[in-house]
Amino acid sequence: MEKKRIVHYINNFFAGIGGEEKADIPPEVREGVVGPGLALQTALGDEYEVVATVICGDSYFGENMDEATETLLAMIKEYDPAGFVAGPAFNAGRYGVACGSIAKAVEQELGIPVVTGMFTENPGADMYKKDVHIILTKDSAADMRKSMPKMAALLKKMMSGEEILGPAEEGYIERGIRVNYFAEERGSARGVEMLVRKMAKEPFETEYPMPVFDRVAPNPAVKDMKHAKVAVVTSGGIVPVGNPDRIESSSATKYGVYSIEGKATMSPEEFMTIHGGYDRAFVLNNPNLVVPLDALRQLEKEGEIGELNNYFIATTGTGTSIGNAKGFGEQFSKKLVADGVDAVILTST
Amino acid sequence: MALLITNNDKAKKFCMDCRKEVEVIYLADGTYLDVLLRTRDYVHRGYRLLTHPLCGSVKPNQTPYRSVLLEKQSAREENFRSVELIENSIDAARKFMRNRGTPRWNERTREDFKTVDLSFLTVYEQRNYV
Amino acid sequence: MKLELGRIKIHDVQFGPETKVEKGVLYVNKEEIEKLVLEDERLIGAQVELARPGESVRIAPVKDVLEPRVKVSGGGGIFPGMINKVKEVGSGRTHALVGAAVVTCGKIVGFQEGIIDMSGPAAAYTPFSGTNNVCVVIEPQEGLETHDYEAAGRMAGLKVASYVGEAGRNVEPDEVVVYETKPLQEQIAQYPDLPKVGYIHMLQSQGLLHDTYYYGVDAKQFIPTFMYPTEIMDGAIISGNCVAPCDKVTTFHHLNNPVIEDLYKRHGKDVNFIGVILTNENVFLADKERSSDMVAKLAEFMGLDGVLITEEGYGNPDTDLMMNCKKVSQKGIDVVLITDEFPGRDGKSQSLADAVNEADALVSCGQGNLIIEFPPMEKIIGTLDYVETMIGGYEGSLRPDGSIEAELQIIIASTIANGYNRLAARGY
Numbered sequence: 001m002e003k004k005r006i007v008h009y010i011n012n013f014f015a016g017i018g019g020e021e022k023a024d025i026p027p028e029v030r031e032g033v034v035g036p037g038l039a040l041q042t043a044l045g046d047e048y049e050v051v052a053t054v055i056c057g058d059s060y061f062g063e064n065m066d067e068a069t070e071t072l073l074a075m076i077k078e079y080d081p082a083g084f085v086a087g088p089a090f091n092a093g094r095y096g097v098a099c100g101s102i103a104k105a106v107e108q109e110l111g112i113p114v115v116t117g118m119f120t121e122n123p124g125a126d127m128y129k130k131d132v133h134i135i136l137t138k139d140s141a142a143d144m145r146k147s148m149p150k151m152a153a154l155l156k157k158m159m160s161g162e163e164i165l166g167p168a169e170e171g172y173i174e175r176g177i178r179v180n181y182f183a184e185e186r187g188s189a190r191g192v193e194m195l196v197r198k199m200a201k202e203p204f205e206t207e208y209p210m211p212v213f214d215r216v217a218p219n220p221a222v223k224d225m226k227h228a229k230v231a232v233v234t235s236g237g238i239v240p241v242g243n244p245d246r247i248e249s250s251s252a253t254k255y256g257v258y259s260i261e262g263k264a265t266m267s268p269e270e271f272m273t274i275h276g277g278y279d280r281a282f283v284l285n286n287p288n289l290v291v292p293l294d295a296l297r298q299l300e301k302e303g304e305i306g307e308l309n310n311y312f313i314a315t316t317g318t319g320t321s322i323g324n325a326k327g328f329g330e331q332f333s334k335k336l337v338a339d340g341v342d343a344v345i346l347t348s349t
Numbered sequence: 350m351a352l353l354i355t356n357n358d359k360a361k362k363f364c365m366d367c368r369k370e371v372e373v374i375y376l377a378d379g380t381y382l383d384v385l386l387r388t389r390d391y392v393h394r395g396y397r398l399l400t401h402p403l404c405g406s407v408k409p410n411q412t413p414y415r416s417v418l419l420e421k422q423s424a425r426e427e428n429f430r431s432v433e434l435i436e437n438s439i440d441a442a443r444k445f446m447r448n449r450g451t452p453r454w455n456e457r458t459r460e461d462f463k464t465v466d467l468s469f470l471t472v473y474e475q476r477n478y479v
Numbered sequence: 480m481k482l483e484l485g486r487i488k489i490h491d492v493q494f495g496p497e498t499k500v501e502k503g504v505l506y507v508n509k510e511e512i513e514k515l516v517l518e519d520e521r522l523i524g525a526q527v528e529l530a531r532p533g534e535s536v537r538i539a540p541v542k543d544v545l546e547p548r549v550k551v552s553g554g555g556g557i558f559p560g561m562i563n564k565v566k567e568v569g570s571g572r573t574h575a576l577v578g579a580a581v582v583t584c585g586k587i588v589g590f591q592e593g594i595i596d597m598s599g600p601a602a603a604y605t606p607f608s609g610t611n612n613v614c615v616v617i618e619p620q621e622g623l624e625t626h627d628y629e630a631a632g633r634m635a636g637l638k639v640a641s642y643v644g645e646a647g648r649n650v651e652p653d654e655v656v657v658y659e660t661k662p663l664q665e666q667i668a669q670y671p672d673l674p675k676v677g678y679i680h681m682l683q684s685q686g687l688l689h690d691t692y693y694y695g696v697d698a699k700q701f702i703p704t705f706m707y708p709t710e711i712m713d714g715a716i717i718s719g720n721c722v723a724p725c726d727k728v729t730t731f732h733h734l735n736n737p738v739i740e741d742l743y744k745r746h747g748k749d750v751n752f753i754g755v756i757l758t759n760e761n762v763f764l765a766d767k768e769r770s771s772d773m774v775a776k777l778a779e780f781m782g783l784d785g786v787l788i789t790e791e792g793y794g795n796p797d798t799d800l801m802m803n804c805k806k807v808s809q810k811g812i813d814v815v816l817i818t819d820e821f822p823g824r825d826g827k828s829q830s831l832a833d834a835v836n837e838a839d840a841l842v843s844c845g846q847g848n849l850i851i852e853f854p855p856m857e858k859i860i861g862t863l864d865y866v867e868t869m870i871g872g873y874e875g876s877l878r879p880d881g882s883i884e885a886e887l888q889i890i891i892a893s894t895i896a897n898g899y900n901r902l903a904a905r906g907y
Contacts, residue, residue: 130827166907177826178904180845180887182603187817187898188737189744191787191842195815196749198840199674199785207843207903208820210834403794403832404685404762406723408821418763434764434798437832441794444828445821448848448886449873461588464625465722468686469762472699478765 003049004159007076008037009086009102011095014141015055020246023094025057027068029075036144040085043152052079058094061101062250062276062319069105076106083159084110088117088147089124091139093251096124097319104131113158117147118173123251123319125173133164134173178208224306228342231309233332235317235325236283236290236349237275238266247316249276255315255328257335260308265294277318278349290347309341317348351473352396354388355416356380359463360470367474371418381451382442384415389435397422398431399478402438404469409442410451413459414466418473480569481659482553482709485652489578492529492611500646505547505579507613507643515638516615521631524618528860530582532609534597537856539863541593541891542583542632542721544607544729545640547576549648550713558714560695561634562641568713574647580610580731581643583636584861585617588625588688593724593891594853594883601853604893604902607731614860615639629688633719636730658709658743663781666753673751674784678708678738679774679803683720683728683791684759690719691728691791693757703758703773705781708739711755720791725847725888726819726896728791737899738787738817753781758803760796767799775806785813789897793821797832808837819844819894820904830904844895845902847888855881 012022014035033041034053041050054075061068076084084106086099096118103114117135118125125134133154137147150171157164167174183190190207197204222228238258239247245256260266266287273283273290288294291312300308313332317325336344351371353364356379364371376383385402392398399418403409422428454462488503495506509527516525530536550556553571556563582595595607602608617635619628660666667675682691684698691698693706693716706715716733739755746752758774761767778786788803790796797818804814816838820830826846863877876885887893894902 164907166905174906175827177907178820178822178830178843178846179826179907180849180902180904182901183903184901186737186741186901187842187844187903188741188787189898190903191738191815191817191898192741192745192750194840194842195676195785195787195813196674196745198813198815199676204840206839206841207905208830208841209906210836210838210841211829398764400762401764401767401795401798405795406683406685406689406720406726406792408723408793434833438794440829441832444823447828448823452874458588461625465588465687465689468626468689471686472761472763476763476766478763 003047004083005051005079005081006044006048006083006085007079007081008033008040008050008053009072009084009099010035010037010053010055011098012055012057017055023057023059026060027054027056027071027075029054036148039144039148040152043149044156051081056098058092058098059249061098062094065101069102072102073105073109077110081112083112083155084114085151085155086114086116088135088137088144088151089122090137090141090143091119091122093123093253093319093321094248096122097127097251100124100128100132100134104128107132113155115151115155115158117151120173121321121323123321129173129175130177133175135171136173222343226303227306229307229309229340230296230305230343230345231336231341232291232296232312232347233344234291234312234314234347236314236347237273237316238271238287238291238314239274241270241272243272243274247274247314249274250316250319252316252320253324255313255332257311257313257332259311260293261310263293264297266291275316275318275349290349292347309339350421351399352391352419352421353416354384354391354419356384357414357416357463357466359467360416363467363470369474381409381413381415382446384417385435385439385442388417388419389439391419392428392431392435395422395424395428396420397426397428398434400469402435403441405465407462407465408445410445410449412462412466413451413454414462416466416470418470480707480709481657482569482712483572484656484658484712485551485572485574486577486654486656487574487647487650488653489576489611492531492579492613494529498643498646500576500650505576505611505643505646512615512639512642515642516617516635519631519634521620521623521627522617522635523620525635526616528614528616530597530612530614530860532597532611535857536597536860537858537863538582538584538595538612538614538860539593540584540586540861541595541724542585543636543718544731544891545581545636546731546734547579547581547640547644547647548714548734549574549644551648555713557641557644558637558717561692561717562637565694568715569707569710573713574650574652576644576647578610579643580607580612581636581640582607582612582614583617583632584614585632592722593727594889595891596853596856599854599856600851601890604887604890606899607891613639613643616861626687629719629721637717658712660707660709660752660754663753666751667782670747670751673747673749675753675782676742676750677753677756677778677781677783677786678742679756679758679778679786679788679807681788681790681796681799681803682716682757682759683796685762685795688721692717692719698759699761701759703756703770703777705777706755706757708743708752708755711736711739723792723888724891725894726792727892728895728897729892732892732895732897732899737897738789742787753783760790760792760799762795767802771799771802771806774803775810778807778812779810783812787815787817789817791896794832801833801835801838805835805837815840815842817842817844817896817898819896820846821848822846823848842898843904844898844900845893846904847886847894849887850884851887853883
């Protein structure tokens, strides 16, 4: 009997091509398995064959999403697969976004079952969980041994038309799709039970998790702006030309601290933007559009603000996990406070 | 003074005849969603909601008519709750529209929807709303 | 208050020369019922038909469903303030014809609501496929004003339920269940070691076709108040709500409120059921603020440790639900919510129109956007002319062969948000 054809998508790192320095490679295709594709083949078994592996650099994909997707789809179509697997991406943000995106595109274009895998905090998870099934993995590649078999198992089920059960049974990240079923007991009885447990401080499970609104209560207004030290923090991706800290263009894992001492304006010779989420042309031409140094110096001169802090802090907002964003904020706010900053202007894009 | 935003001529008439003063913005050919969107614009201009934008159990993709009562508030007052409510309502309305569009009802049925929509407002005349 | 509820089990319904109950069969006199309904000059037609579980019968469009009951002793009469005088109810003895129901049908407005299938796939979604139904199809005077028509329809249902309920007055019930709630201090003292639980019952109160009545008072006009749980069993609360079939709380559901029943089941065992706080779901935001403040105030004043909250409707009431949840939680009282969901046809959108962080314990009654298919039925009581204009229906819903494809929300009480059904939804 003919084996069922599978195509696998991985990134530069898992393909063994290289690390961050190779994150900009364009799409390519290889016959058979590459890297973790072997684990996939083993997990799938004899009736399936991973006929090809498509590879793309994480930053290339992030910065050329439409083009890369088109190229990859063409490559994938050539192999006429009956199923598609992307990743797993664990906690790698750009890789996760790429996996989710290509899996969704393959499902839409080819109409075949697709599966991917990620850690729950991977920004790709929130973005794509409603569109494709994402197996929940741990946050590092050490989990490959456990994740790949789960992904293979789910794909096989989908390909054979078996009923896909809930997240707890199948191991995927809850997609947020509400499905009716008839419970053993009526709603009011379940309600009373839930209340008895809640009052007794025993564990219970809500049947509908509320969307989480992670709100931060604003601090009170600045009383004396004319004597305040103000700093700029941006998620608009403004960095010194050359991006010395190698901040990612999406799914940032770091932030940078950059001096503006003595500068009256953000010059395009000194600063650039690396943000992958907007058209960079205007900002490359005039970085003041995202870090409004020229306007702030004016206000400083006029005495409207006490003093402008002599550095600004920057990262990239798009696709960056909430966990990371929180972490950055907690870290650099300590520095800002230590340096006597009273207020921060946050610019986002 | 209150402001009525509506596409229901029965509601328009009620407010114009009302004992209390009500300014009326009547969107003659507007849809349910148009009323909500205009409401949102006014909320952002410093008006707060007096009535819930999604009142009634007839879903947004069933009834063509919607009326919302608002009131101008003083400059110092914060109306975040109104902003939140109108935005959520617009989201909810769009969700239903995505399922299915509003049917083309006959005249009699349209009149009935207008009557029900108006009935949500009539208590305004009797009660004092500060 | 202490109420003995005598449950007379009905397993069949037939027409007969005399309205009576004999050996578990309910006999009704067709002409007498029709005459009773037509006493109201606003109505020119009243047609009585029967529908039994398992029959190939479809009933549409349904306005209300009621359970025939009669007050045997204890003061007052069933449906106080509507059929009987306003005198307080909830004590003494009441008989209920369990397994029977009165269903009113009729076109009140151009858009319709509510299907009951007595068999087939849709039957699983409504409790009334399992009751022996006395259906009353009403027809109004030409040009009758909508408010009047609604009132006439409502009264017709109450009159017939009351009339049929009389048949149970002198019948020995199959079982008698005793429900008792003492005045606050005594109730607390009765089970001092058990957590004190209350039930916050939100009543639909928005406008025409969206009203509920407590002792005959329109819920839009009242402010939150305390009710002994047994009062509801005598019809102190009746429904004037005839839109959105799936989460419409029928008068039958008020009489048989499941939260009250299930709290009583555990009363004295692991909860001390103190009583019910009634509140409303007005359209005006100021009313919502006022009502939710008062609900929280009452809950705290009563010394409650925990509450269950149910609502009726979608959208506007979700805001009340969340306000009640938030304010009661902030008083340090544990809250569990019971509600239904509308996450869109693919199940992927936000299920509720509002949300607060305190809503961390919620029971789901299923989602009403799911599309289902139901086959044609041999007999139609009422009319199918309006299926396409029913909430949940749409152009093409009703096929020429009589089969229907529509959203679940078209079936009466399918996702009722008081927890009466076993239908639920979970996240996939």
